[in-house]
Amino acid sequence: MPCFDRLEETAALWQQLAAGRNLLMLAPRRIGKTVLLNHLFATAPANRFRAILLDVEGLMDEKAFFRECCASIQEEQSTGKRVMASFAQRLSQLLHGGGAQAEEGWRGLLVRTDWQAFAEALLDHIDDHQDDPPWVILVDELPVFLQRLQERDGAAAIRDFLYWLRGMRQKHRRIRWLYAGSIGLDGVARRHRVEGALNDLDPFQLGPFSPDTARGFLADLAARRGLALRDGAADRVCERLGWLSPYYLERIAEDACARAAAGSVVDLGQVDAAMDRLLDLDKRLYWASWREHLDRNFPEPDRARLYRVLETVAKADAGADTGLLLAALTRGDQLVSELELRDLLDTLCTDGYLVRAADGRYRFQMRLLREWWLRFVVL
Ligand SMILES: Nc1ncnc2c1ncn2[C@@H]1O[C@H](COP(=O)(O)OP(=O)(O)OP(=O)(O)O)[C@@H](O)[C@H]1O
Ligand SMILES: [Mg+2]
Structure with a gap:
């Protein structure tokens, strides 16, 4: 998929990476994150970087993460093959002390080595070649990968992995990282109290087209x-x-x-x-991600409340103010405070559903999504 435009975004990203920043790009589904990452990957040499592009959506664990990483380094045009061959040699020496198995390739070594030792050796190694352009590791779909880690090994796995990554960013200052994913990571970080593991990253806003x-x-x-x-x-x-x-x-x-x-x-x-x-029923897949996001990332009672806010906003032609929303959220003796409502609205605005207009009312950001919501979600 060729990347149309995004010239300003690409220039800004390269500028920030060159200035030594590590970035977090969280943006709504289908806005063009993956297309942009592929474009960065393709334009890395012209910007004097060597790029590694990882799509971690389907990966099961940390070893798979670094297997992908090695495979991507190996494919890098200028130095990749050389870097990986010397890495295998170095790690082999480290593990076997130059014994009979010294010729073992990196895949075999990864299977038999603890992932942290392997990954630390890998990052040490790629950080070593100071005369070559620096590496930038572009990680797509990080939130999905973290969710998978949690399902497999519990919440501590997210914490360990994120803090480990942070440690690596502190240690290897020449290696740049850009993590991308659809929204939800800040929610995950908040729920698991690991915001500290992300606090050295600069957020990058990827917006719609002008x-x-x-x-x-x-x-x-x-x-x-x-x-x-x-x-x-x-x-x-x-x-x-x-x-x-x-x-x-x-x-x-x-x-x-x-x-x-x-x-x-x-x-x-x-x-x-x-x-x-x-907006026809047979196109519902085009819209499914908007509901999926709410269903997947928000536990009750927040999920039902978010749906109610969206329903109220969708039905109000002129948009909905907080008074109307508070009334809509009140169910019997279940009261929602203004503070809680503000949280719900902040979530819906950052996640791309709503905007707050100059008159203080909330409206759907995408008008066509409002039409779809009214037709298929609202009863
Ligand atoms: N700059 C662009 N130029 C051309 N087409 C684009 C561009 N950005 C996005 N698209 C189109 O929109 C589709 C969705 O983009 P992309 O897959 O990059 O979104 P995403 O933000 O990664 O979505 P998701 O969160 O679902 O992974 C692409 O397949 C492509 O058809
Ligand atoms: Mg994507």
Whole structure:
């Protein structure tokens, strides 16, 4: 997937990494984190870094994490093979003292070594080559990996792993880290009281496309299919979508273009019809992640309260103020305090569902999501 635009974000990220910062990029689903990480990976040499890209979503444990890490180093174009060959030799020496098994490869060594000893030796080793460009380790889907660790080995595993990573960041100051994932990590950190393990990371906000970028993206998607967009069609998409997530822009453009005659100009009616179809039941997978996030990351009673806030906001055409929300949250003798409501609203705003408008009322950030919520979630 080629990365459209994101020029400012990419420049800012390289600048921060070059300045010695380690970064945490938590942003809503489908906003383009993975696309951006791949772009960073591809542009690392031009920015005088060697990059390691790890997608840790499907990995089971710490050893798998570092197996991926080694595999990615090995694939690095400039020095990867050399670095891994000398690492295997060095670790082998360390473990066997140059005995008969001194030629063992890193995979075999990893199987038989405790993951922390292996990983520390690996980071020591890659930090050693001071004449080569520094490494940046791009870790995608860290929150999912942590959740997996917890399911397997309990909450202490999250704490141990995060503090161990922090220790490595302190020790190896030339190695840069960028952790990405959909929201939820701060919640996990708070629940397990491990915020301290993240407090040396700088947050990086990845937002939606600007209207200009969104218009350019829509035109580009149409042009790739030999089509053009009529004046005003892109504006209509931006206006109705409200929050310019590249994923939804692409779904709309794809659908509108697929139904347009070859070589034609896609007009306002066609993009509107494509947005109507995006709200059809058969497209529910496109929207599933919004509910999934609430269902997966929030225990009761918070989950039910978050749903109630969203329902109240969705139903209020002019948006909902805190008075209306407090009334909606009051169930019999169950009272929700203003402080608790503020927490719920903060969560929904940081996680991309709502925005607080200048008049103090809360609205859906993505207008199309509000339409979907009203149609399929609200009773
Ligand atoms: N800069 C971009 N240029 C082109 N397409 C993009 C861009 N960003 C995102 N997209 C489109 O949106 C889709 C979702 O992006 P991506 O997978 O990077 O999101 P994500 O934030 O990693 O989502 P998740 O949280 O689900 O992992 C991509 O498959 C691609 O089609
Ligand atoms: Mg992703």
